[in-house]
Each structure stands twice: as C-alpha cells, then as structure tokens.
Amino acid sequence: MALARIVEVNPGNSASTIRVDTGSNRFFQWLLGSDRSSTPMGEVIDHVSHRSGMLERVGTGAFQTWFDIEVDPSLVTRDNQFFQLLSFKDAEGTSPAWSSVRSIYLPMATTPDFGTPMNMSRAQGAADQRSRAIAFSADEQPISSAMFWSELSGLLGQLAPLGEDLVSLAGDENVQAGVGGVLEMIGPLLKGLIGAAQAPTPLAQPTFTAPASAVSPAPCVCAPAVVARDPSMAGPRPVGHSGALAVDGGVLTGPMIAGLVGAVAGPVLKALTPLLQKAPEMFETYMDHPVRLIHAISGARRQAEEVTNNRIKQSLSAGERQLLISLLGANGGGGAGVAPFLSGAASVRTRALSSSPIVDARIDAALIPPDDVPGLGRRNLYGRGGDLVFELRLGTALESPDRPIAHVVAHLEFSDADSGEPVLERRIELSDVWLNRSHDLRIDAATAALLPSTKDLNLSVDVLWTGRDAAVYTTPTRAVQQLSVVDDFVVSGFGDRSGESFALTDPTGHRAFWQRIWEGGAPDLNRWELSASTRYYYRIGQSGVGNGRMETKFKLVDDQSRQSDSKVVWGGFLKSGMELDPSELAALTLSRTGISWTPAELDAVAACASPYERQASTSIELRGRTEERGSLWVFPVMAPIEVSLHRVVSVSDRGAVDVLEPIPKPLLLPVDAVFVGMENEG
Amino acid sequence: MKSHTSPGVVGRSLSVEDELKGLELDGYKVTFVTKVVLLPVELQPVSEARNSLS
Numbered sequence A: 001m002a003l004a005r006i007v008e009v010n011p012g013n014s015a016s017t018i019r020v021d022t023g024s025n026r027f028f029q030w031l032l033g034s035d036r037s038s039t040p041m042g043e044v045i046d047h048v049s050h051r052s053g054m055l056e057r058v059g060t061g062a063f064q065t066w067f068d069i070e071v072d073p074s075l076v077t078r079d080n081q082f083f084q085l086l087s088f089k090d091a092e093g094t095s096p097a098w099s100s101v102r103s104i105y106l107p108m109a110t111t112p113d114f115g116t117p118m119n120m121s122r123a124q125g126a127a128d129q130r131s132r133a134i135a136f137s138a139d140e141q142p143i144s145s146a147m148f149w150s151e152l153s154g155l156l157g158q159l160a161p162l163g164e165d166l167v168s169l170a171g172d173e174n175v176q177a178g179v180g181g182v183l184e185m186i187g188p189l190l191k192g193l194i195g196a197a198q199a200p201t202p203l204a205q206p207t208f209t210a211p212a213s214a215v216s217p218a219p220c221v222c223a224p225a226v227v228a229r230d231p232s233m234a235g236p237r238p239v240g241h242s243g244a245l246a247v248d249g250g251v252l253t254g255p256m257i258a259g260l261v262g263a264v265a266g267p268v269l270k271a272l273t274p275l276l277q278k279a280p281e282m283f284e285t286y287m288d289h290p291v292r293l294i295h296a297i298s299g300a301r302r303q304a305e306e307v308t309n310n311r312i313k314q315s316l317s318a319g320e321r322q323l324l325i326s327l328l329g330a331n332g333g334g335g336a337g338v339a340p341f342l343s344g345a346a347s348v349r350t351r352a353l354s355s356s357p358i359v360d361a362r363i364d365a366a367l368i369p370p371d372d373v374p375g376l377g378r379r380n381l382y383g384r385g386g387d388l389v390f391e392l393r394l395g396t397a398l399e400s401p402d403r404p405i406a407h408v409v410a411h412l413e414f415s416d417a418d419s420g421e422p423v424l425e426r427r428i429e430l431s432d433v434w435l436n437r438s439h440d441l442r443i444d445a446a447t448a449a450l451l452p453s454t455k456d457l458n459l460s461v462d463v464l465w466t467g468r469d470a471a472v473y474t475t476p477t478r479a480v481q482q483l484s485v486v487d488d489f490v491v492s493g494f495g496d497r498s499g500e501s502f503a504l505t506d507p508t509g510h511r512a513f514w515q516r517i518w519e520g521g522a523p524d525l526n527r528w529e530l531s532a533s534t535r536y537y538y539r540i541g542q543s544g545v546g547n548g549r550m551e552t553k554f555k556l557v558d559d560q561s562r563q564s565d566s567k568v569v570w571g572g573f574l575k576s577g578m579e580l581d582p583s584e585l586a587a588l589t590l591s592r593t594g595i596s597w598t599p600a601e602l603d604a605v606a607a608c609a610s611p612y613e614r615q616a617s618t619s620i621e622l623r624g625r626t627e628e629r630g631s632l633w634v635f636p637v638m639a640p641i642e643v644s645l646h647r648v649v650s651v652s653d654r655g656a657v658d659v660l661e662p663i664p665k666p667l668l669l670p671v672d673a674v675f676v677g678m679e680n681e682g
Numbered sequence B: 001m002k003s004h005t006s007p008g009v010v011g012r013s014l015s016v017e018d019e020l021k022g023l024e025l026d027g028y029k030v031t032f033v034t035k036v037v038l039l040p041v042e043l044q045p046v047s048e049a050r051n052s053l054s
Helices: A117-125 A126-130 A144-171 A173-197 A254-277 A279-285 A291-309 A318-331 A338-344 A346-355 A582-593 A599-606 B016-020
Strands: A003-008 A016-025 A027-039 A042-051 A065-071 A080-090 A130-134 A137-138 A245-247 A250-252 A363-368 A381-383 A390-398 A405-418 A421-432 A437-444 A456-467 A472-476 A479-486 A491-498 A516-523 A527-540 A548-550 A553-556 A567-581 A613-625 A629-651 A657-662 A665-682 B028-037 B043-045
Touching: A003 A080, A003 A553, A016 A080, A027 A065, A042 A080, A042 A126, A065 A381, A130 A582, A144 A629, A250 A665, A363 A456, A363 A479, A381 A629, A381 A657, A390 A456, A390 A479, A405 A437, A421 A437, A516 A527, A516 A567, A527 A629, A527 A665, A567 A582, A567 A629, A582 A599, A582 A629, A582 A665, A599 A629, A613 A629, A613 A665, A629 B028
Parallel strands: A130 A548, A381 A479, A527 A567
Antiparallel strands: A003 A016, A016 A065, A027 A042, A027 A080, A137 B043, A245 A250, A363 A390, A390 A437, A405 A421, A405 A456, A456 A472, A456 A479, A491 A629, A516 A629, A527 A613, A548 A567, A553 A567, A629 A657, A629 A665, A665 B028
C-alpha cells in the first residue's frame, strides 16, 4: 500500500532525523515551508522554502518500508519549520501520497554536553572533576529470543538468493562433495526459514551506503545488506541510475552481482555453521546474556560481510570459487556473467584451486572446555601467568583410520565476545594427530599475557591438514569456545540489598552522581510545556575514569507536540543515563560503611559477566512562561548490594581456574532514581 | 538552600522531598521530586541498537 507517513521526528543540533514510511511507493520528495493550510485533500505546505528533488528509497525491503531522512538543521528555522513528505510509485510521480504537515523546529536551548552548571563546577572538589560526558552508548535490549531469530533469519536471508539452489542441489554428487556437510547441518533449518528470510533480498539490485539526505534505516537485525559497495556511490542515489557497480576495477551489473551475492553464501555458511553446530551450548552459555548471543551472531555476519565488501575476489577461497562455478554451471546462466569477471583472477584461481583446502565433511573439529568451576557454571575461566592449554578433538563417525594424520595446522583466533573484534591470532602445528582423540593446543604464558583480563573472549580454531592425495583439507566448521582470562578476582553477580538505602540528595557533595538531563525554555512565546515519558539508565562502567553522564536523547511525538503563536508543547520521549565508575562507588561505600575495595576487586566488578544494569521510567511534566526556564535533574538512591566476589585460589596445569573462594561483600549501588524538576525566572 | 530540618517530628526519617525542600541550583528552584524504583534491564551497545526511543 502506498504511504506517506511521518513516523517520528528527532530534532538535533547537527541534523534533524525524520523517520518516514512510504509503503509500496519507492520514490519520494520532502518539502520545507513557512506555513501550512488545509485543503479538501488534506494539509499542504505553503511557501515552500526547500524541495529535495525526486529520490528513491534504497536499502529497504518489501516488508521494511520505513527509513530515515536527515535534514540539514540550517534549513530549519522558525520561519521554515514545516515538513511534509510526498511519495510516488515511480519517478514520474505516479500514485502520489502525502503526509500530514509537521513542525520539526525545536526552539529550545538544549545543552549538548549536559554538564553541570558553572556555579556547581566551581563548588566542587577534585574528585568531581573525574566526571565526564559520554555518548548515549547503550540501548535497551528488546525481546531477546525474537531478536535472536530475527538475526538468524537475517543471516539466512543472505543465503536466500542461493539457498534454494543449494538445497535443491544437495542431491547432486559433485556439489555434495563440496557442501554436503554444511547442508547436512543447516539444510532443514534453511528450508524451514528460507521463506521468512526471503524479504529483503538484494539479488541483482545493489544497495548503497547511507546517502547524505536519505539515510538507510539504522542497523536492522533483520535486514542486512550483503552486496558489494562502491564508496563513490555514497551520495543520494539519483533516479535513473544504471545500477552498475564498480568493484576492484571491474564493472558488475545485475546478473553478475547476483552471482557474486550467491558466491558470498560460501563464507556466510562458514560463519554460520559453527553457530548452529554450537547452538545448544551457546544457548546454555548465553542463556542469561542474549545480547552477547546476538553479538556472537553479528560477529559471524560481519565476517561474511567483510569478505563481501572488502576483498571479494581475494577472499573467496578456491573451494568457494569452485562451489560458485559448480553452482553457476548447474544453475544454467543465472550468474553466467560472473565467469568472465572471475576469469580476471584466473591465474590466482588456478593456483589456489590446486593447493587450497578442500572441505572434509567427514571430520569435525571441536574444543573440549575445562570442567565447570563450582558456583560459576560454564565460564571457562583461565588464570593469568601460565601457559593456556586448549583441548582440540578431531572427530569422525567413520571407522577410525589405522594411522594418524601426519601434520595438522591449527589457526587460533581469539576475539572479543562483545564486539567480535579479533584480539590475538596464533598458528600451532601438530604432528601425528589421531582422530577421535584429544590433542593439546598450547599458548605459552608470554602470548597468553597479550589476552585482555576479565573480558569474555571467543576462541575459534581453523584446522588444516594434508591428505594422502597431497591435497589440503579442512573441517566444514570451526571449533569454538568461550573463555575469560582472569587475574585474582571474579565477580559472578549481584545479590540482595543488605542494608538501608539513602538518597544522594546533596548536589555538591554527591555531584558526581547528579545529572541534568534537560534544560530549556521558549523566550519568544508566552508559554512552554514539556511532557515526556522519561527513561534513565544506570550501568557499571570502567573503573578509575569517573562517572560518565550519557547524553540525553529526546524524541518529539507528533500527537503530543504542538505549537501556536503563543505556546509550544514538547511531547515525546526522553532518555539518558549514567555509567558508574566502580571506584566512585567504592569511595562512597568506604565513607558510608567503612568497607574497602581494592582496584583489582573493582576491575572484577566492572568485568562481571552479569552486569548491574538498571532502568527507571516515569512521566515528566514541566511548564513555564516566557521569562522562565526549566531543568530536569536525576540522582540515585543508593543501598548496599551484596556482590558475589570470588578469589582465584588455584589454577590447573592447563591454565584453567579450578578452585575459587567466595568472598562476598557489599558495594553501594543505585536502587532508585530521583527526578527533580526545577524552574527559574530567566 | 536545602534544609534537613523537620520541626516537630521526632524519629521520622526525612523523605527525599523533605531533604530537597528549598534547594536552589544555579538560580533554579525545585518544583517537583519523583522517586522511581530502578528495575533490572539488559542493555546493548548503541551501535547494535536502533538508537531509537520507540
């Protein structure tokens, strides 16, 4: 259905972002003007001051028709504050639809850094100078399981162009040799989800990086873009563009892009299969941390996208090229245009094909985690200072051969579990590797010292070996394991309140915990009013850097906001928060209870796998007249919370922590948030 | 400025409202005080979120 709907308006100092939805209409214009008037057909803008020109929506799919438009704030003034969206079926203006007219002008003096007032700054001691302003760097996790499946189906969406071909070709012996193992694992799931994942298929239709005036939707877990990108195309996409795309000096058009998108399925499969293979373990490990699960999946997707975007020709392994060529051949012309493109790298391909790994679907690689530590569950903790030994097992359901694999190369990659960024890579060679037995992968102490402390990491291992036929083989999946390297202390969680609460009501003495999240007024109008659903977040951050005041985000809602010649009402949603420095909490705890925390213990608090994250929601209303200004402050009510702190007592000769001593102790943490509305007379 | 006094009441702990009564900051005066219970929430990096307020 054709739409022209303004979903939400986010006024800002650097740009105003307007989220719009055009439904089935792919073309649009937006207008700014000084006035509006009613007609029998609806509202229209009078005295248009800016018209965007005809633009085409890109980067969205059949079921995701909303996107963001960024408007240069210099265009938006009190005299040119009205915005309207027009949408069309085509560039000629067929089937027009138009939105209501909305003001996107925000006539209030927001404070971008949300620091504290100057007179407070002068009144503060040295300790308060460690407070800092930070970007709003966290958002609430929505429905975790839904997000997981959305992400997963998004991954499968990347496979959609090729997925059905893969499934249908599973019976082909030639193809089966290359992808049989993969299909065996994901085939049924792929078949089941492929329909749901089909929606935003970029097949034969390149998408582009976010244009300046018509930005793509914010990262959406269910609609990843998986096509080669040309940085030169980063501007708004003019109507009538050919759609051709330059990549690595070659020019790709529809069918060729389609073929390459299909080719990317190989890396995607490679990234995806360890996740699926490890799904039960991951669910157990991440049961309480769905965000990290999503990050793990996102990391896998990023690996695939990196292959796609940056090094498409170079990164396609010979096996993947072979798979592509096989599929293209079997597919009969759907991507035939890719063959000449690939032939440009013919010498590379030929050489690579003779020496690069062949997927051996009969042998799987797995890492055997250390025993659980009592009281902590599956954390896979390793101590600092010694060698780390990981247990690799190459397994097969076939009858075990009568002799070992003479030479195996294991490529280890440690990556950040939250961001997916690699932190360390090592190559280890093994001799005489028997199948269905365990073999040690040893990281010496000096190398292990390069791993970050108290940080959840993922270890993934690629295994390569030479077969009797002199060809190089690899397993169809990587072996993966989650782990943390800890120093002397570990925090497993936060318990109950163990004492009376008290509010940090002194804005001078407790200034580091106070935050002004909004300030404004309307000196040009008779009255102003703020009516905002407000959310405020607390979470624990790094130790020793000072509390971080997150910038405030304010979203105006059309139905709740209005402006006349004499009054403005800002209605909408407001959110902000504070990242608490454990050392600030410890100082408060010491002064209040006499209980002290060491820096090492506080580092463990900051690195707790079950972080202390809290949210307060309330509705705020402030009103004022011309000469009045308002401000909104937040500070916490604190209470001693029992922290499940453990001391590392012993580490095994393989580096794994095997004995912990529980030494719980209280730390003052926020249990309530106090919102304070204030006004002055200008 | 703020006052911690609560004349005529013995043994009663001061409420947050009482403690903030009369507080002035930067020339601003308190017009309302609301205490809200904090609830557990799971946050994610904003780069992974939509950074929206919906």
